[in-house]
Amino acid sequence: MIDLCDRRYALPARKTAVFCVDGCAPEYLDQALADGLMPRLASALAAGGLYVRGRGQIPSFTNPNNVSIVTGQPACVHGISGNYYFDAASGEEVPMNDPRFLRVPTLFEKMEQAGVRTLCITAKDKLRALLGACREGGPRPISLSAEKAHEQAIPERGIASITAAVGRENPSIYDWDISHYAMEMGLALHERVSATLLYVSLTDYVQHKEPPRGPMSDRFYARFDALFGAYLDAGFVCGITADHGMNDKTTPDGSPNVRYLEDALREAGVPGCRVLLPITDPYVVHHGALGSYATVYAGASTQDGALDRAAAALARLPGVELVLRREDAARRFALPPDRIGDLVVLGDRSTVLGKSAAYHDLSAVQRGLRSHGGLHEADVPILASHPLRPEEQARLLGPEAVAGAARGRPCALSNADVFDLVLNRLSTAMA
Numbered sequence: 474m475i476d477l478c479d480r481r482y483a484l485p486a487r488k489t490a491v492f493c494v495d496g497c498a499p500e501y502l503d504q505a506l507a508d509g510l511m512p513r514l515a516s517a518l519a520a521g522g523l524y525v526r527g528r529g530q531i532p533s534f535t536n537p538n539n540v541s542i543v544t545g546q547p548a549c550v551h552g553i554s555g556n557y558y559f560d561a562a563s564g565e566e567v568p569m570n571d572p573r574f575l576r577v578p579t580l581f582e583k584m585e586q587a588g589v590r591t592l593c594i595t596a597k598d599k600l601r602a603l604l605g606a607c608r609e610g611g612p613r614p615i616s617l618s619a620e621k622a623h624e625q626a627i628p629e630r631g632i633a634s635i636t637a638a639v640g641r642e643n644p645s646i647y648d649w650d651i652s653h654y655a656m657e658m659g660l661a662l663h664e665r666v667s668a669t670l671l672y673v674s675l676t677d678y679v680q681h682k683e684p685p686r687g688p689m690s691d692r693f694y695a696r697f698d699a700l701f702g703a704y705l706d707a708g709f710v711c712g713i714t715a716d717h718g719m720n721d722k723t724t725p726d727g728s729p730n731v732r733y734l735e736d737a738l739r740e741a742g743v744p745g746c747r748v749l750l751p752i753t754d755p756y757v758v759h760h761g762a763l764g765s766y767a768t769v770y771a772g773a774s775t776q777d778g779a780l781d782r783a784a785a786a787l788a789r790l791p792g793v794e795l796v797l798r799r800e801d802a803a804r805r806f807a808l809p810p811d812r813i814g815d816l817v818v819l820g821d822r823s824t825v826l827g828k829s830a831a832y833h834d835l836s837a838v839q840r841g842l843r844s845h846g847g848l849h850e851a852d853v854p855i856l857a858s859h860p861l862r863p864e865e866q867a868r869l870l871g872p873e874a875v876a877g878a879a880r881g882r883p884c885a886l887s888n889a890d891v892f893d894l895v896l897n898r899l900s901t902a903m904a
Contacts, residue, residue: 475583480545482580482896484589485669489895490659490704491712493542493888494697495535495596495652496677496845498718499526499854503881504685505694513702514856518880521860523894525870526852527886529717531806531819532766533850534752536569538716539600539674541889543579543593547807552576553603554812555751559770566749570599572606576809580892581614582607584670592668596620596655596676597646604672615666619655620646630666638662649679649689656700660707671709680719681843705858712895713856714888717845722763722825729842732790734767734818735829741786743779746771748828749814752846762833763825765847768814784816792824794847822849853888857895865898 474481494501502524505511518524530541530548532555540553548554552574559566581591581604591614593604598618605616617625622635622643636642639661644651652675659671683690704711724730734748752764769787771780780798788796795818802817803810820826825844827833861869870884886894 475587477544477580477583478546478550478577480893482583482892484584484587485896487901488663488669488671488707488709489711490671490673490709491542491714491891491895492656492701493539493672493674494713494715494854495675496680496717496719497715497854498680498720498850499852499881501680501685501690501694502854505691505698508686508691510691510695511698513698513705517705517858523855523857523861524880525855525882525884525886527714527855527884527888527890529715529851529853529888531808531848531851532751532764533717533845533847534764534766535597535677535716536600536603538888540575540579540603541887542714542716542891543581543604543672544577545580545889545892546577547889549803549807549809550577552809552812554809555766557749557751557753558812559747559749559768559814561770568599568753570602572602572608575603575606575608578608579604579606579614581605581670581672582609582611585612585614589670590666590668591615591670591672592659592663592666593617593672594619594655594658595674596652597674600674604674615668617658617662619643619651619658622654622658627662627666632662632665635662638665646676647678649693650696651678652676652693653696653700656697656704660700660703674716677719682841684721684843709858710895710899710901711858712891713854714891715853716888718850718852719843719845720822720849722765722823722842722844723840727840729763729835730792730824731763731827731833732792732820732824733827733829734769734787735832737786737790738769738783741782743783743786746783750826750828752844763827763842764844765820765825765850767818767826769816769818771815780815787816787818792821793818793826794821794824795819819847821847852883855884855886855888855891855894857899859899859901861894861898862900869898
């Protein structure tokens, strides 16, 4: 067993893989299963595999949720508050891609210390350093990306070319197939590096572009299912979850439904506030840096009741669902208070938040913006390819679940629980 924060994890008894399907609202899987596009997943569920709906970390963005998955902890513990944050000490807005922002080790680092070879593969290169972090010394997890696979190798294992090992060139990060390439990397490499614990994090280009039953979406999930089946055939126990869901964020004419917070604050007579958009990352073609979560750094505006006026002005905006002070937001969403603003603002299901109309380049999302970040994108699927041990099923999901009635239903689990499920609670875990 290994200890990580307040959890204990068994060493994998069998080859084990967890997939984070970026942007996968449960509706994608529900529809794909109903349409017969995922026969291997359907067979696993029919044989007793687990499928429930759980919750992700707020903000419902990539970095905080991937790190919650791989540490088993909320953001207030692991420290990653968004894809981007404002470093008040330096006065700069910086991406949270560097391991120096981590406040705890990852599961992979602790497994490597225990002698378990791990392999982390991300479609987006921005996550590679976080997943491969080594805070405490010792052997380092192997961490690769599909985006940069053409530049990567594992010479100590005799792998001079990742793309040669996979057998094809890696697609563009804006290709519908880049996520599948990450899965193919795991299949091609795990035996050559002697890895028994894998994590494969996909990208949400498809989910930003299409809802369930879109033609590209259908192709995506059918191909995911075929590769999921290949992992089962290779002897893996598999878990599946998501970092966040996805919703349409448009007006009736199809244009982005945006509220520009800095513009609104100036109009309300509260100038000098800095709005930070923690969705910001190197892949803004997906979303134009527009999500349903923002933080506001008021600076001098905290004086003379200005922060109250700022909060009131933002709360009056149509589509703004919630405005919270720093302490309230940190408590409600388990966030690190030193890495969020004076105010936290959330948009509703159909609204995204921006800085100012002049700031954003919306040329790539003029029609059909889909995005995430708020409460309505925090529902995530949680699946396991094999049954829970009976006592765990009854304890975690209740007696109804034992009778097979829990498929797709909400439960108290979060995406941070997925490694605990596949390592500690499946009937195969002790095999």
